[in-house]
Amino acid sequence: MNASYRLALALTLGVATLSVAAAQDRTSSPAGVEVAETSAKAPDFEGINNWLNSGPLNMSELRGKVVMVNFWTYGCYNCVNTLPHVTKLHAKYKDKGLVIVGVHTPEFAFEKSLSNVQAALKRHGIAYPVAQDNDSATWNAYRNQYWPAQYIVDQTGRIVYSHAGEGAYDEIEKTIQNLLKVNS
Numbered sequence: 001m002n003a004s005y006r007l008a009l010a011l012t013l014g015v016a017t018l019s020v021a022a023a024q025d026r027t028s029s030p031a032g033v034e035v036a037e038t039s040a041k042a043p044d045f046e047g048i049n050n051w052l053n054s055g056p057l058n059m060s061e062l063r064g065k066v067v068m069v070n071f072w073t074y075g076c077y078n079c080v081n082t083l084p085h086v087t088k089l090h091a092k093y094k095d096k097g098l099v100i101v102g103v104h105t106p107e108f109a110f111e112k113s114l115s116n117v118q119a120a121l122k123r124h125g126i127a128y129p130v131a132q133d134n135d136s137a138t139w140n141a142y143r144n145q146y147w148p149a150q151y152i153v154d155q156t157g158r159i160v161y162s163h164a165g166e167g168a169y170d171e172i173e174k175t176i177q178n179l180l181k182v183n184s
Contacts, residue, residue, distance in 0.1 A: 043138070045138050050131075070103065075108060085172075086100060090127065150163050
């Protein structure tokens with residue numbers, strides 16, 4: 001199945017998965033789909049209102065680590081469905097070189113409340129760093145358009161994998177394992 005057909009099918013189903021090959025071939029993406037290019041340098045965290053569970057982070061300080069940037073918002077049903085998988089990856093690989101950064105980018109005004117975001121972190125057991133991106137600056141830097149969306153950044157600071165929507169949990173974990181050179 002070619003990359004453009006696979007992406008079109010995924011978008012029809014409400015999920016967009018970009019493998020390294022599909023994302024490198026930008027001409028295969030349907031019109032209107034804009035995401036950070038795979039193999040491009042990962043944008044930094046811009047315009048962050050608050051950092052939760054850590055001090056401010058930036059991509060240059062995270063070099064040498066595998067980073068998963070997870071765009072979400074607590075009011076999004078699909079985002080909430082992915083959180084157990086993301087927190088599991090954090091618990092399993094945080095001591096092996098994985099850093100997960102949740103980028104909470106609100107869709108609605110009530111999701112901008114710091115206390116609401118803090119309550120969501122507690123409710124979902126999120127212990128990894130979360131950047132509160134109320135003005136969508138980091139969202140825009142990644143040219144992201146979907147909740148949830150995950151970007152995996154290699155140790156050199158390049159995006160090597162991206163996925164939008166629920167699912168692809170095994171593929172995401174395999175990508176992380178390959179980068180970390182670990183087995184499950």
